[in-house]
Amino acid sequence: MSRRSYAHYCPVARTLDVIGERWALLIVRELALGPRRYTDLHADLPGISTDVLAARLKDMEANGLVTRRRLSVPVWVYELTPRGHELVPVLAGLASWGSALLSEADPTDALRGHWFAIPLATALRQAAGSATGTVRVLLDEHDWSLRIGPGGVTFTGEDTEPDATVRLDTATAAALARGDTRLSDAVAHGEVTVKGDTALSCALGTTNSVR
Amino acid sequence: MSRRSYAHYCPVARTLDVIGERWALLIVRELALGPRRYTDLHADLPGISTDVLAARLKDMEANGLVTRRRLSVPVWVYELTPRGHELVPVLAGLASWGSALLSEADPTDALRGHWFAIPLATALRQAAGSATGTVRVLLDEHDWSLRIGPGGVTFTGEDTEPDATVRLDTATAAALARGDTRLSDAVAHGEVTVKGDTALSCALGTTNSVR
DNA sequence: CGGCATCCGTGACGATACTG
């Protein structure tokens, strides 16, 4: 908890005591796709200072959101705990609300493809309908994997052969996040390419309107 | 937007640019139930300083989250715009995540009954099943009204006779928010009283397990 | 070189006093 707590007996205020400080939720965003090293976090959180990143990670570890794990002898990674992972739906809600703000693109803005992983997961979840399975996303030079289940979406490692592979660029991802484009329309226009021969890839790759 | 923007082309970061500053989301919490005066806001946001409250309201007005309206000649009220109201589901997500943190009750914590309106609405929505209608909530000395629709819950004024009236205390509300108690069990134990003779009041007042 | 800790300038915040 922040040293400066709201001291309100209120579930919203309690949450903000834990993840309301600057950068905290963006660190969750970075870790949502899987474990990351300190340097990777620093590289993908442009603008954060080194001490604030270190302090946040310590706070979040103390609050049970993050664990520090040793990958090899010199390599430590940070990853979300299950409790921390439960914040991903919250991020999805924030992303959904904020997608409308993406129209104003500032040339000074930083940009990483995986920042669209969460809103893209929401769009893929809708487009999949009742189909389930794993999806590999290729967005510009970034890539990640996710599993579409009946209840929701989880990000996975890239261990297995995906049921569907989706390739797109950042502009298309932003349009999908904003809801300006439906996935089916983007596929029809060739802005999104779906590969695979499973029920899931068919569901994502057809022009059927899902909602 | 805060003068200190993240400058990330990312829907989450864009949202935090707008509502990530201290107190902003708690102001939304206060306005979720309806229009409020400056003094009321200040009274129900213990710990906020007058200048920060004024500054946030100005920012939120500039960002289209809040409007200032003249009720009578000397009385101004602040209320959420439709865009601001779209943040209520986000608050519900934050409240759901943070309900587990309410077990640690600090005696120095401030407390207002209506701080449980959002998690309580979530619980009522689940308990209602397919029933719809208006509910009047009486929590200690606080009270408010909400409409349970098929898609979600909205807070309303107290204009009409409610389909159901629900009376409970803060401790019960906290238990319901945490998920420690189901509404049906709380009704069975007499911790929640449901009045009315509609389908909705029956759905809320029976001991049927809904999930 | 990755992973921080230290120092310092700036801005956001909190408390109180004051004003139309």
Next chain:
DNA sequence: CAGTATCGTCACGGATGCCG
């Protein structure tokens, strides 16, 4: 009642240094 003014404090951002 509804804020504005003032000021001390703290969090943040940037740069640099230390240490394995």
